[in-house]
Amino acid sequence: MIQLVNPSADLFIPDDLNSGQALGRTTHLGVGAHQDDLEVMALHGILACYKQPNAWFGGVTVTNGAGSSRANEYADYTDEQMQAVRAEEQRKASVVGEYSFIAQLDYPSSAVKQPSNIDYAADLRTIFAATKPNVVYTHNLADKHDTHVAVSVPLIQVLRELPTDDRPEEVYGVEVWRDLNWMPDQEKVLLNLPNRPNLVRALISIFDSQISGGKRYDLALEGRLRSNATFFDSHAVDAMSFASYAMDLKPLVDDPSMNIAEYVDGYVKRFREDVRSRVSRFIGD
Numbered sequence: 001m002i003q004l005v006n007p008s009a010d011l012f013i014p015d016d017l018n019s020g021q022a023l024g025r026t027t028h029l030g031v032g033a034h035q036d037d038l039e040v041m042a043l044h045g046i047l048a049c050y051k052q053p054n055a056w057f058g059g060v061t062v063t064n065g066a067g068s069s070r071a072n073e074y075a076d077y078t079d080e081q082m083q084a085v086r087a088e089e090q091r092k093a094s095v096v097g098e099y100s101f102i103a104q105l106d107y108p109s110s111a112v113k114q115p116s117n118i119d120y121a122a123d124l125r126t127i128f129a130a131t132k133p134n135v136v137y138t139h140n141l142a143d144k145h146d147t148h149v150a151v152s153v154p155l156i157q158v159l160r161e162l163p164t165d166d167r168p169e170e171v172y173g174v175e176v177w178r179d180l181n182w183m184p185d186q187e188k189v190l191l192n193l194p195n196r197p198n199l200v201r202a203l204i205s206i207f208d209s210q211i212s213g214g215k216r217y218d219l220a221l222e223g224r225l226r227s228n229a230t231f232f233d234s235h236a237v238d239a240m241s242f243a244s245y246a247m248d249l250k251p252l253v254d255d256p257s258m259n260i261a262e263y264v265d266g267y268v269k270r271f272r273e274d275v276r277s278r279v280s281r282f283i284g285d
Contacts, residue, residue: 001019001020002019002020002023002126002127002130003126004103004105004123004126005119005122005123006105006106006107006119006123008106009103009104009105009106009123010087010091010103010104010106011101011102011103011104012091012094012101012102012103012104013100013101014091014094014095014098014099014101014102015098017100019101019130020130022058022100022101023058023100023101023127023130023131024130024131024132025056025100026056026057026058026100026101026131026132026133027049027054027055027056027057027133027134027135028042028045028046028048028049028055028056028057028058028133028134028135028136028137029045029057029058029059029060029127029131029133029135029136029137029168030042030045030046030057030058030059030060030136030137030138031059031060031062031124031136031137031138031151031155032059032060032061032062032138032139032151032176033061033062033063033109033112033139033145033147033148033150033151034061034062034063034065034068034086034147035061035065035086035087035089035090035104035207036086036089036090036093036204036207036210036217037061037139037148037176038059038061038090038093038137039093039097039203039204039206039207039221040174040175040176040204040217040221041137041138041139041174041175041176041244042057042059042137042174043193043200043203043225043242043244044137044172044174044191044192044193044244044246045057045135045137046097046099046203047193047194047196047199047200048194049098049100050097050098050194050196050199051098056099056100057097057098057099057100058099058100058101058102058103058131058133059090059094059099059101059102059103060102060103060104060105060123060124060127061090061102061103061104061105062105062107062112062120062151063105063106063107063108063109063112063147064083064086064087064104064106064107064108064109065082065083065086065087066079066080066082066083066108066109067079067109068082068086068209068210068213069210069213069214069215070082070209070213070214071212071213071214072212072213072214073212074209074212074213075213077209082209083106085209086207086209086210087104087106089206089207089208089209090102090104092206093203093206093207096199096202096203096206097199097203103123103127105120105123107119107120109147109150112147112150112151113146113147113150120151120154121154121157121158124154124155124158125158125161128158128159128162128166132166133168134168134169134170135168135169135170135171135172136155136159136168136170136171136172137172137174137246138151138152138155138171138172138173138174138249139151139152139173139174139176140152140173140174140175140176140178140180140246140247141153141173141247141249141260141263141264142178142180142247142264142267142268143173143175143176143177143178144177144178145176145177148176148177152173152249153260156171156249156252156253156260159171159253160252160253160256167253167254168250168253169250170250171248171249171250171252171253172189172191172246172247172248172249173246173247173248173249174191174244174245174246174247175224175244175245175246179224179245180245180246180247181228181231181245182271183245183247183267183271184270184271184274185232185233187248187267187270188245188246188247189245189246189247189248190228190232190243190245190246191243191244191245191246192239192240192242192243193225193240193241193242193243193244194242195240195241195242197222197241197242200221200222200225200242201218201222204217204218204221205218222242225242225243225244226241226242228242228243228244228245229241229242229243247264247267251263
């Protein structure tokens with residue numbers, strides 16, 4: 001059994017394998033801020049591993065979900081009640097998606113957003129020592145949600161500490177609270193999702209506390225995935241049904257000298273230059 005820092009952290013293994021084997025078989029790992037983030041931004045890994053004997057998706061949810069919006073039947077739920085509901089929803093999603101494991105670290109968002117907090121990073125080191133995944137998914141660095149970025153930055157820093165041979169082959173920052181369709185096409189990573197619309201709907205619909213509680217993530221997610229697939233190329237017929245866009249974070253992992261903020265700012269600058277040059281061509285100056 002791995003030892004996580006937070007005493008209230010929850011490690012759930014859907015098929016009841018022992019923890020060492022469950023983590024050790026993991027080939028794709030998602031690290032998300034909140035319950036339901038994995039089912040939005042790590043779908044590529046979840047679907048790639050589904051029903052595959054030699055590929056397993058493992059998930060890490062970092063915060064306790066206490067600050068979520070709530071309405072309708074959840075309107076009067078306390079933070080403690082909402083935490084319990086959301087944690088159970090995340091476990092159910094891991095069963096439906098046949099995850100290798102789901103670790104819920106149960107930190108308050110306020111703690112994760114403190115750069116001086118060392119506990120989350122310590123948990124990441126423990127998890128990566130036990131998993132050694134080939135592919136890692138997390139939030140993109142241009143996400144507008146503070147907690148999402150606060151999850152991604154320490155993740156990159158921990159991956160940099162790993163011996164070169166233990167680092168994942170691919171590291172993606174994927175869309176949640178900011179689309180990545182603004183990135184130049186040659187720089188965005190197009191994650192072609194297997195055509196499993198029923199599984200996509202089933203996974204996100206488990207999070208009833210969010211959907212009935214006032215956020216139609218179910219409709220928005222499928223709309224985004226279909227939109228990405230169609231609007232990626234203006235001069236070609238659709239080659240896929242569902243797609244996520246991602247930012248390649250692997251260069252940041254492999255070169256610790258790179259400044260994380262400057263790296264993402266480079267994408268923004270190149271986007272600005274792309275827009276400016278296109279408009280300028282038609283001004284006639």
